[in-house]
Structures are given as structure tokens and as C-alpha cells.
Amino acid sequence: MKTLSYAFKYLLKLRGNNVIKLISITMGLFLGWVFLAKIVYVESYNKSFPDAERIYRVDERVTLPDREIRAGYISAPVAPALKDEFPEIETATVICRHFPLLTHGEHPFEINIACTDTAFFDLFSIEVLSGDPEQALQDPDNLFLSRKTARRIFGEADPIGQMLEEATGTHYRVAGIFEDLPDNTDVRCEGIVSFDNVKKMRRNSGWGGGDSYTGYVRLVPQAVPDSIEPRIMDVLQKYYDYAGDAAQGFKIEYFFNPMTDIYAQQPDVKNATQLLILLAVAILFVSALNYVLSNFSSLPERGRTMAMHKCNGARKSDIFSIMMSETSLLILISFLFVIALLFGLRDTIQKMVGATPKMLFSGYNLRYIIPIVAGVFLLAGLVPANLLARIPVTTAYRRYSPSNRLWKQALLLIQFTAVTLLISLLVTVARQYDLMLRENPGYNTKNMLHTEALAGRNIQQYETARQELLSLPFVTGIGAGCHPLEGGYSGNPVQDDQKNNLFVTRLDVISPDYIPTMGIQLKQGENFENMPTEGQVIVNEEFVRKMGWQGNPVGNSFFFGSPTPCTVIGVVRDFRTSTLRAGIEPLALFCMNDQNGIEDIQIRVDAITPENIASLTAKLKTLAPEQDIRIWAYDDLTLNAYYNERMLRNMIFVGVFITLAISLIGLLGFINDEIRRRSKEIAIRKVNGATPGSVVRLIASDLKYTVCAGIVAGLGLSFLQGRHWLERFAVKVPLSLWIYIVCGIAVAGLICAITVLKIRKTANENPVNSIKKE
Structure with a gap:
């Protein structure tokens, strides 16, 4: 004490x-x-659930002739079928996401809704505060809200029985409240409705349908995935002809991914x-x-x-x-x-x-x-x-x-190594982030807007709306497609004449004005006409390479899951259909017709201003009064796609600033200590004719090897770590030698400048004063 x-x-x-x-x-x-x-x-x-170690996501592995694809999405009936077939599975659920803008009174609220079944509550041990999910979710119009969301919408009023309206006219009745799910989970949602609601969204929820659903299972205690996975495909064969797909080069398998590893083991998350x-x-x-x-x-x-x-x-x-x-x-x-x-x-x-x-x-x-x-x-x-x-x-x-010189120099060596490492890593991350934003994606995003306000319109309705929008003086072009390019495309297998699967291609259904509006370059052939012939398709250069076609591919044909062939009428230059994390993929573009409505439109304007956005919103509201009018700038979509990289860059920048400040404090302490310890020596040298410059060199010489060793070590570690981090990108900045040379010179220059400025005062001091102090 x-x-x-x-x-x-x-x-x-x-x-x-x-x-x-x-x-x-x-x-x-x-x-x-x-x-x-x-x-x-x-x-x-995903570790906050009581039985998290027994919960698994059902993932899909698709083996193609040219590659293997692993994804966390499956067809809707897979997870429930596994529950019925395997006694080792205690319960299972399937989830489909929906993000509607729901209105209460005059106030709209965007809510993250999970379309699922009542097993969702049991599997994740979600506490129900009011209402009975077993009964309430039999009605697709009933909605369960999280406690926080209910308070956000209704305040202190009782939410049970209250109505919420979607712009499409769909009404939801609040039938219950559940405890808030943690922020750090893949299944976090603010509302839960019956899985039957996927029918309202026109989604294929059958066997062999769209693999856009997330399935989870919880195993019984002591059960292990290895005892189940080898039997899955044999059991599911009675529901769907997986063997037939495999014979055509499209092999599908399912496996269990531990829920506790899903997020942490993602390559970009793990790397960061x-x-x-x-x-x-x-x-x-x-x-x-x-x-x-x-x-x-x-x-x-x-x-x-x-x-x-x-x-x-x-x-x-x-x-x-x-x-x-x-x-x-x-x-x-x-x-x-x-x-x-x-x-x-x-x-x-x-x-x-x-x-x-x-x-x-x-x-x-x-x-x-x-x-x-x-x-x-x-x-x-x-x-x-x-x-x-x-x-x-x-x-x-x-x-x-x-003296303790070796101790102090060793400590400074580690600090200089850390500073050099962080600064050069920051340069690598910042350069890669800058490349992501300025790299030419193969289309023009300047003054480009994206909206889903006309979703579900047929070609005649789209053309009417298009003419109305083009009447606005600031609108210079309009094109319809499935979704923004930064989000990635869905895919389907390409087949040869014998109906063998060759590879999976990305696809989109577009309007004839999509290609010129987006600024995509047509390399060969021609664009769609207003009334195209059925089966016409435009492909990209990567598609041509995958098919092995030589010369002009216009007029060549292939099969795309239908008995009639698709005929190539044009080839566009490669452009990105996702972020730089993925490479260029084969792409097939079909023209929209009466059978396939549009999902969203891209609008090019002469300038993105609040006034233009307001005018465009008002016009879209008259064209689609039942829709939520939300407009995004394409450049903002790009920024959001690289959110993790931007956050990492900012965190490294803060780390560099703090580490540099700490290291410089240590450097100043070392110099002060050396000056105090050698003050008598310095005074005697000056009495005997030493110049201020020689005194500066005397003290600074003790640091030269420490600085050089720290910089070399830091640059070496930075190169290894930077190369490892860049492996996740299909397009990456080169780790040029000159970048590391510049970083090393910058660190050395900063250290030398501070050292010289600190020593100069002592070097110019009257030696008599130093001797008196002694």
C-alpha cells in the first residue's frame, strides 16, 4: 500500500x-x-444464438465443365425436404428477403423483412414477446415486428392490430412482436411474414427454380454433417432429377456450412x-x-x-x-x-x-x-x-x-518498422481503392441514375413511360434492364447441339435502348430492333472466347435451356457485371418482350441535381403511383459496393496517424536523452572547434542503421501483407518497387527532419552553458 x-x-x-x-x-x-x-x-x-454450434446453412456447390461455383443460396424446397428425410436434422427453415417501404399514416419506413415459416423462431430460439406465430403466420397478410422496429414506427402505442401499407397496395397487419435480433448475424431482420408472400413477388419457389433462397438446419445433439452430406443427393433425387443435370455437365451438390463460420470465413472478411x-x-x-x-x-x-x-x-x-x-x-x-x-x-x-x-x-x-x-x-x-x-x-x-543505447535503438527499430509497414500498407490499400473507383468498367456511369419504379411493366407500358420521361428537358437517355451492374447477374448454363452444359453465363433482359444509354460499345453485328425476332441474343467477348468461336461470331447459335436455338446478332466489348473482386464473365443479353417485363431502368441526365431528382421523382410518381419511388446515382452504388475497402482504408489511415505520433514521441525522447547524456562531450567538442553541423551528424549517426533497418523490415513485411490482401481482387494495382522506395524515403526524410531540427538547438548553444550545468 x-x-x-x-x-x-x-x-x-x-x-x-x-x-x-x-x-x-x-x-x-x-x-x-x-x-x-x-x-x-x-x-x-452468428454466435449469439443458444445452439449456434448446431446450426448450419445449406450451401450449394455447382460443378461445371470449366469451373466450380459455391454459393449460400438454394432452391426453396431443399431445406424443408432435408428435415423430412433425415432424423439427424432437428428443424429447418428457409428465408427469402424483402425490403419494402411500408407506410403508417404519412410516414414511410423501409423494413428488412424475412419471408419464412414458423420454424424460423424455433431454429434460432427467437423470443416472441406477443402473438402466436404458429397461428398468425398462416395468414400471409400478418406481420411480426421486432421490438425496436415496432417502437420506431408506433412509438409507445400498442402495435398489435395496426396496419402497414406497401406502395403496391399490399397491406400487413401487425400480429406480434419478437425480441430484437443482434446486429452481428446473417439472419437479422426487422419483420417476419409468411413464406407464402414470395408468390406475391412472382418468385419461383419450386424444385429446380431460382436458387435465391437461404436455408438453415439445426442438427440434433451429437450429430455431425459428415454423416449426412454423403447421402443428401441420393435422397433428394426423388424430388428433382439431379442425375439428369449431372449427365449434361451441370452437377449440383449440397453441404452444410457452420453458421458460426459463415461470415468470418468469407475471403474478403478473413483477409481484412x-x-x-x-x-x-x-x-x-x-x-x-x-x-x-x-x-x-x-x-x-x-x-x-x-x-x-x-x-x-x-x-x-x-x-x-x-x-x-x-x-x-x-x-x-x-x-x-x-x-x-x-x-x-x-x-x-x-x-x-x-x-x-x-x-x-x-x-x-x-x-x-x-x-x-x-x-x-x-x-x-x-x-x-x-x-x-x-x-x-x-x-x-x-x-x-x-547508455542503454542498444535497448533504446532496438525499441526505436521496432517502432520505425511498424510506422513504415503501416504507411506503405496504407498506400497499397488506397491505390487499390482508387483503382476500383476510377477503373473503366466498360460503360459510362457519369450522370447515370437507377430506379425500380417501373418494375413489372410490360414493353408497351415501358415505351409509354419512356416517352414521358424523355419529355423532361434534362433526361438524355433511358434503358431498361434487370438490375444495376454493380450487383452482379444471375446465371444459366449454355448448351451445345447435344444439350450438354458447357459453362454458365451471366444474363440480362434489356430494352433496345439499354446499350447506347449505358455507353456499352458494340464491337460486331447490330443492336436489337424494337420488335426483335425470338431467340436473338447479344453476347460479350468473353462469351465468344468460352465458345471457342473464331472469326465473326454473328450468326452462330447455341442452346439456352430451350428447344429452340439462340442466334447471335451482335457482340459487345467486355464490361463489368460485378465488382473488381470478380473477373470478366461470359454474358448473354436478350431483348425484353411481352413475356418478360422490366425490373429497373437506367436514366441518363445532363446533371444530377436536387431539382432534377425532384422533377424525376414527381414524373415517376404519376407514371407508377402504386410504387415506392427511390432513385440512386450509379456512382453511389459503386461506392457502396466497395464499402468494406473504404472502411479498411480509413482505419489504416487512423492507425498510421496514431502510430506515427507515438513513434515520433519516442524519437524525441531518445534524442533528448542522448543530448542530455552527451552534453559535456558536445560542449568539449565545440570548444575544440566542432561546427554545429558536425554535432548534428554526431548524434544523428547513432540512428542511421536503426532507421535503415526499420524501413527495410517494414517495407518487406508490407510487401508480403499487401500481396496477400490483393489476392482477392481479379484486377489489382501492381506492387511496384518505386512505391516502396518513395515510402521508405518519406519515412526516412521525416525522421531525419525531426532529428536535425531537434539537435540544431543544442548544436548552436553556447558550450559554456553546458559545462556550467555539468
Whole structure:
């Protein structure tokens, strides 16, 4: 207790670099906590359900002649059929997502709705606060809301029996309330309705239908997927002719993906998490090492004080306890500052890492944070405590000025390595993000808008609406398609004359004006006419390469799941149908007709302004009064597609700033310590004719090998980590040597500039003053 009291009184004097230590530890712990919160957020994904370790998503593996595709989507009847066929499956459910804009009074609310069955509540152990799902969800018009969503819409009023209306005229009656699902889960939703609602959305929910549904199963205790998966296809064969598809080169298999691994094991998430772990460790390590370095800088002053304690009877264990108590108090104060910062910046942190304030201080999160803090405490406290405990008693009667140069240079080496690593990694991530935004996708997104306001219209209704929209003076072009290009396309197998599956191609149904409106280049052949012949198709260059066609492919034919062949009338240059994470895929474009209505339209305007958006919204409202009028700029869709990369870039930038600040504090402490320790030497050299420049070189020469080694090590680690991170992109920036040279020169230049500026004052000082101090 006495040592703790002494340590507290000493800290109150703000001596011994205590302010620097406090700033360094606080910045390191704060940023380390934020980064670790993101890591824990990822690792805890889907693990909050009581039986999460027994829940599996049913995934699909499609083997084609040219590749294998794995996806988390299946046909609607698969999961329920597995439940009926396998006693090892305790329960199963299937989910279809719907995002309607529901109106209560005059206020619209966008709600994330899951179209599912009553097994959804049982499988995920969701607490029902009011209502009976077994009875209520027999009616497709009934709706269950989460507690938070019900409060958001109805306030404190009783929501049961209240009506919500969709713009299409669909009404939902609130029949019950369920407990809010956690944010970090794939099945999070704000509303639940009967699965029968998929019929209203005109979706194929039969065997062999659209594989756009998510299925989950929960196994009985002790059951393992390996005992079920080998038998799945044999059992499901009685529902659908999977063997027939396999004989044609289209083999489908199902397997169980542990729910607890679904999010964390995604390649982009896993890659980003590994990078964040590296950042968190680097920042916390640099912070702790800077604390140790600050203690080394205060050794001349603290050494004599501790020697005097020994003269008065203090033992080595007492000195050790004093130093560990100081470290404990400093880290405790830093910990309190960090908590205050986390609360004060909670909204910014949530936007950056996705973790809510509740998650930041959850037991799951603290279980990881506290051992990290303990590690920082041990690293920061043991080294200086052990060093000062061994101070000789004679230090009390003479000047104590230990060199500890190797220790200090080793600590600086690690800090310079971390700074160089983070700066060069930031350059790599920023360059890749910039490439994503400026890379030519093969079409023109400038002044392009996207809306689904005319979804479901046939070709005659679309043409009428098109003429109305073109009457607006700022509208320069309109084209209809299935969905925005950034979202990716659905796919179907291409077949040869013997109906053998060759490969899967992306497809879209478009209007004749789609290609010129989007700025897609027609390489060969011609565009669709207003009344095209059935079976006409436009393909891209990758499609031609996959087919192995030579020369002009116009006029060639293939089969696309129908008895009549498709004939190529044109070839467009390759353009992207998804993000840079995927490569260019084969594409087939069909012309819309009376049998296939449009899903959305792309509108090119002369400028995207609030006035133009308002006028366009008003016009669309007159053309489709039953629809939700929502308009997106194509450039915003692109930004949203690369949200994770942007957040990672921003987090690395913050990490670079904090790590650089901590390292520079350590550098300044090292220089101050060297100047103080060698002040007499410097004065004597100046008396004997040494110039200020030679004094600067004298001190700076101690850093040259440390700086060079740290930069080389940091650049090497950055290259390895950067190359690993870029593997997930089909198109990536080159890791050019000149980038690393520039980063190395920048770091070295910054260190040299600060060193020279700090030493110059001492170098120009009157040597008499230094000798008097001695």
C-alpha cells in the first residue's frame, strides 16, 4: 500500500515523462481497442444464438465443365425436404428477403423483412414477446415486428392490430412482436411474414427454380454433417432429377456450412481481419515499447532517486513494486480515458467498425480486451521495473547516466518498422481503392441514375413511360434492364447441339435502348430492333472466347435451356457485371418482350441535381403511383459496393496517424536523452572547434542503421501483407518497387527532419552553458 501511495504522489508531479507515457498508452489502447472490437465483432458473428454450434446453412456447390461455383443460396424446397428425410436434422427453415417501404399514416419506413415459416423462431430460439406465430403466420397478410422496429414506427402505442401499407397496395397487419435480433448475424431482420408472400413477388419457389433462397438446419445433439452430406443427393433425387443435370455437365451438390463460420470465413472478411490483427498488434506493441523508451529516458533522474531509497532501507522488491505500481496507475488512468473516448466517439466508431456501444463493452469483447491490456501492462512495466530495481546504491552519490543505447535503438527499430509497414500498407490499400473507383468498367456511369419504379411493366407500358420521361428537358437517355451492374447477374448454363452444359453465363433482359444509354460499345453485328425476332441474343467477348468461336461470331447459335436455338446478332466489348473482386464473365443479353417485363431502368441526365431528382421523382410518381419511388446515382452504388475497402482504408489511415505520433514521441525522447547524456562531450567538442553541423551528424549517426533497418523490415513485411490482401481482387494495382522506395524515403526524410531540427538547438548553444550545468 505504501508503494502504491508513493507511486500516486509521484505521478501527480507529472515528472519522469509521465505525460508522454500517459498519451502514448492512451492512444495505443484506444485505437487497439477499436481495431480489436472490429475483430471480435467479426469473430462473434452468428454466435449469439443458444445452439449456434448446431446450426448450419445449406450451401450449394455447382460443378461445371470449366469451373466450380459455391454459393449460400438454394432452391426453396431443399431445406424443408432435408428435415423430412433425415432424423439427424432437428428443424429447418428457409428465408427469402424483402425490403419494402411500408407506410403508417404519412410516414414511410423501409423494413428488412424475412419471408419464412414458423420454424424460423424455433431454429434460432427467437423470443416472441406477443402473438402466436404458429397461428398468425398462416395468414400471409400478418406481420411480426421486432421490438425496436415496432417502437420506431408506433412509438409507445400498442402495435398489435395496426396496419402497414406497401406502395403496391399490399397491406400487413401487425400480429406480434419478437425480441430484437443482434446486429452481428446473417439472419437479422426487422419483420417476419409468411413464406407464402414470395408468390406475391412472382418468385419461383419450386424444385429446380431460382436458387435465391437461404436455408438453415439445426442438427440434433451429437450429430455431425459428415454423416449426412454423403447421402443428401441420393435422397433428394426423388424430388428433382439431379442425375439428369449431372449427365449434361451441370452437377449440383449440397453441404452444410457452420453458421458460426459463415461470415468470418468469407475471403474478403478473413483477409481484412488478418490485416486488422496486424494493425492492432503493431499499435499496441509500439505504444508499450514507447512507454519503455520513455522510462529509459528518465533513468538519470529516477536512478538517483531509487538509489536514495535503497540507502534508506528499500530492497530490490520495494523498488520493483514502486515501478509496477506506477505502471498500474498509468494504465488504469489511460483505461479510464479510453472508456471516455469510446463513449464520446461511439457513433463514429460504430460507423467505422460496425460495433455498437453495447458490443464494445460486452463480456465477449472484454474477454479479448482485458488480456491485451494485461499484456501491455507486463511489457511496459517489467522491463523498466527490473532495470531500476538493479540500480547500485553508489548512484546516490554520483551522476548516473547509463547508455542503454542498444535497448533504446532496438525499441526505436521496432517502432520505425511498424510506422513504415503501416504507411506503405496504407498506400497499397488506397491505390487499390482508387483503382476500383476510377477503373473503366466498360460503360459510362457519369450522370447515370437507377430506379425500380417501373418494375413489372410490360414493353408497351415501358415505351409509354419512356416517352414521358424523355419529355423532361434534362433526361438524355433511358434503358431498361434487370438490375444495376454493380450487383452482379444471375446465371444459366449454355448448351451445345447435344444439350450438354458447357459453362454458365451471366444474363440480362434489356430494352433496345439499354446499350447506347449505358455507353456499352458494340464491337460486331447490330443492336436489337424494337420488335426483335425470338431467340436473338447479344453476347460479350468473353462469351465468344468460352465458345471457342473464331472469326465473326454473328450468326452462330447455341442452346439456352430451350428447344429452340439462340442466334447471335451482335457482340459487345467486355464490361463489368460485378465488382473488381470478380473477373470478366461470359454474358448473354436478350431483348425484353411481352413475356418478360422490366425490373429497373437506367436514366441518363445532363446533371444530377436536387431539382432534377425532384422533377424525376414527381414524373415517376404519376407514371407508377402504386410504387415506392427511390432513385440512386450509379456512382453511389459503386461506392457502396466497395464499402468494406473504404472502411479498411480509413482505419489504416487512423492507425498510421496514431502510430506515427507515438513513434515520433519516442524519437524525441531518445534524442533528448542522448543530448542530455552527451552534453559535456558536445560542449568539449565545440570548444575544440566542432561546427554545429558536425554535432548534428554526431548524434544523428547513432540512428542511421536503426532507421535503415526499420524501413527495410517494414517495407518487406508490407510487401508480403499487401500481396496477400490483393489476392482477392481479379484486377489489382501492381506492387511496384518505386512505391516502396518513395515510402521508405518519406519515412526516412521525416525522421531525419525531426532529428536535425531537434539537435540544431543544442548544436548552436553556447558550450559554456553546458559545462556550467555539468
